[in-house]
Amino acid sequence: MAENQFRRFRALGYESVLPVIAPFGEIDDRSSLKTSDLAHVLGKAPGVLWEKSGKWGGLPGWRTIIATDADADAWHEMGANTGLRLAAGLISNDIDVENEAAANDEEARAIELLGPSPCRVGAWPRRMLFYRIDAPTSSRNMRWFEGTEKRLVEVQTAGKQVVIAGTHRK
Numbered sequence: 001m002a003e004n005q006f007r008r009f010r011a012l013g014y015e016s017v018l019p020v021i022a023p024f025g026e027i028d029d030r031s032s033l034k035t036s037d038l039a040h041v042l043g044k045a046p047g048v049l050w051e052k053s054g055k056w057g058g059l060p061g062w063r064t065i066i067a068t069d070a071d072a073d074a075w076h077e078m079g080a081n082t083g084l085r086l087a088a089g090l091i092s093n094d095i096d097v098e099n100e101a102a103a104n105d106e107e108a109r110a111i112e113l114l115g116p117s118p119c120r121v122g123a124w125p126r127r128m129l130f131y132r133i134d135a136p137t138s139s140r141n142m143r144w145f146e147g148t149e150k151r152l153v154e155v156q157t158a159g160k161q162v163v164i165a166g167t168h169r170k
Contacts, residue, residue, distance in 0.1 A: 006073075009082060017083065019075035019078070021043065021046075022080060026055045026056065030057070033057065062161070082166055083162065084162055094154040106153055120164055122163065139154070
């Protein structure tokens with residue numbers, strides 16, 4: 001069986017790990033997450049596998065949960081992706097760019113502005129960088145074209161959650 005990523009990140013001091021709905025799971029009809037745009041839910045939204053239906057639903061209180069070892073084990077067993085709730089002073093720079101050279105350019109820009117960073121790779125060449133900052137800031141989504149190349153960079157801040165391990169859904 002694969003390593004329990006919830007326990008791994010907790011051991012590194014990240015108590016705000018969260019279960020994220022499996023990217024190819026099925027949402028329970030009774031869930032408030034039922035939506036016509038499942039791409040925004042599957043593989044991205046905090047949630048758990050509901051025992052009775054065997055389908056996924058949202059995770060009430062995810063903004064305040066502090067994971068225990070029992071939580072980590074249960075979430076791992078259900079096959080959830082590993083998410084991280086961003087705390088004050090921690091931001092993510094999510095580079096959702098399909099062209100490798102363009103994604104490399106965006107990473108280089110971030111490193112030039114903010115310095116080196118741990119990097120999480122979902123579906124290459126997409127990647128996410130993490131930074132500690134002192135000044136308060138808000139989340140931003142930036143979309144633009146350079147020539148014919150579409151670029152999307154999302155900066156997520158405290159109160160948001162990001163996927164840090166698991167299967168990435170494009």
